[in-house]
Amino acid sequence: MNVLLLALLPVSLFAMEVTGAFARATAPGQTTGAVFLTLVNTGAATALTGASTPAAGRVELHTHQEDAQGVRRMRAIERIEVPATGSTVLVPGGHHLMLFNLTAPLTEGGTIALTLAFADQRTVTTTVPVRWAGATAADDAACCPH
Amino acid sequence: MRLPLIVTAVCVLVAVLALRSAPSQAPAGEARPFALQDTRGTPVTDRDLRGQVVVLYFGYTFCPDVCPGELGYLARVLHALGEDAQQLAPRFITVDPQRDTAAVLDGYVPLFHPRLQALTGSPEAIAAAATTFGVTFQRVRAPGTDYDLFDHTSTIFVLDRHGHAAGRLSSRDSIARSVATLREILHRP
Numbered sequence: 001m002n003v004l005l006l007a008l009l010p011v012s013l014f015a016m017e018v019t020g021a022f023a024r025a026t027a028p029g030q031t032t033g034a035v036f037l038t039l040v041n042t043g044a045a046t047a048l049t050g051a052s053t054p055a056a057g058r059v060e061l062h063t064h065q066e067d068a069q070g071v072r073r074m075r076a077i078e079r080i081e082v083p084a085t086g087s088t089v090l091v092p093g094g095h096h097l098m099l100f101n102l103t104a105p106l107t108e109g110g111t112i113a114l115t116l117a118f119a120d121q122r123t124v125t126t127t128v129p130v131r132w133a134g135a136t137a138a139d140d141a142a143c144c145p146h
Numbered sequence: 147m148r149l150p151l152i153v154t155a156v157c158v159l160v161a162v163l164a165l166r167s168a169p170s171q172a173p174a175g176e177a178r179p180f181a182l183q184d185t186r187g188t189p190v191t192d193r194d195l196r197g198q199v200v201v202l203y204f205g206y207t208f209c210p211d212v213c214p215g216e217l218g219y220l221a222r223v224l225h226a227l228g229e230d231a232q233q234l235a236p237r238f239i240t241v242d243p244q245r246d247t248a249a250v251l252d253g254y255v256p257l258f259h260p261r262l263q264a265l266t267g268s269p270e271a272i273a274a275a276a277t278t279f280g281v282t283f284q285r286v287r288a289p290g291t292d293y294d295l296f297d298h299t300s301t302i303f304v305l306d307r308h309g310h311a312a313g314r315l316s317s318r319d320s321i322a323r324s325v326a327t328l329r330e331i332l333h334r335p
Contacts, residue, residue, distance in 0.1 A: 024214050027207070029254030034210035074211065074298045075288060092215045133257035134218015140335065143225045
């Protein structure tokens with residue numbers, strides 16, 4: 001009976017992968033941080049609707065709009081769509097997860113645990129490495145001695 | 147009858163004197179005066195940085211994406227310049243002195259590059275500097291949120307050794323291009 005029930009589970013249950021995740025290092029006294037990552041979805045279309053981490057009081061989904069004068073406007077958004085059998089990137093200058101009320105500075109070389117919540121009630125937990133403050137990718141080593 | 151000859155001679159003399167006193171350097175932009183302070187409260191004006199090529203970015207530390215991205219780009223450019231970076235004065239000017247205290251700024255700038263320093267000041271002094279550079283920044287609070295953000299122009303400004311506007315760096319350009327731009331300005335008289 002249990003085996004039959006398992007067969008009825010949607011294939012998409014185990015179909016969301018997180019790749020290239022990284023956070024940027026922060027200084028003592030900074031209360032906010034950012035996490036970037038790529039969502040690789042082999043299931044049905046869904047949307048990222050929230051996230052949480054022990055490293056911060058709360059996490060919001062944010063994106064950027066730049067007007068014709070070059071003024072950047074960052075705004076919170078409710079969801080980030082993830083297409084069926086496709087991927088969505090959260091990269092510098094675009095979407096990102098914004099961490100508020102950091103419990104401690106994010107230090108380069110450390111990691112944070114991150115749980116992502118999706119519209120179809122899925123959650124995914126992953127370990128996110130902390131890179132230097134100016135990192136633009138997960139494999140971005142610090143450029144400069146400090 | 148001698149008058150026209152004298153007038154001509156005077157005109158020629160004036161013209162020759164004017165040409166001799168004209169500086170023979172690349173066209174420079176406008177002066178960019180500012181009166182700010184470092185994180186110890188010591189006044190820092192544009193005159194204090196004469197002799198160095200100044201590279202400036204206006205931002206705030208509450209901003210987790212764009213500002214670290216631009217400073218990270220600047221850090222890469224400084225690193226790529228090697229020894230030449232010693233002749234640059236890279237500065238981060240906060241538009242948010244309320245949250246960006248001296249302690250926060252002192253911990254923030256070294257995360258990017260050892261030569262990057264922070265400048266701050268009164269809201270009026272910072273607003274004046276922003277106006278001088280044509281930087282727009284505005285405190286905003288989106289409905290339903292409990293925090294302030296700043297919508298702000300995100301540009302890296304360059305001043306030549308005489309404190310005059312010498313162009314901008316864009317993080318959309320390759321590191322090599324920005325390095326070349328700065329080297330050209332460094333080599334100006």
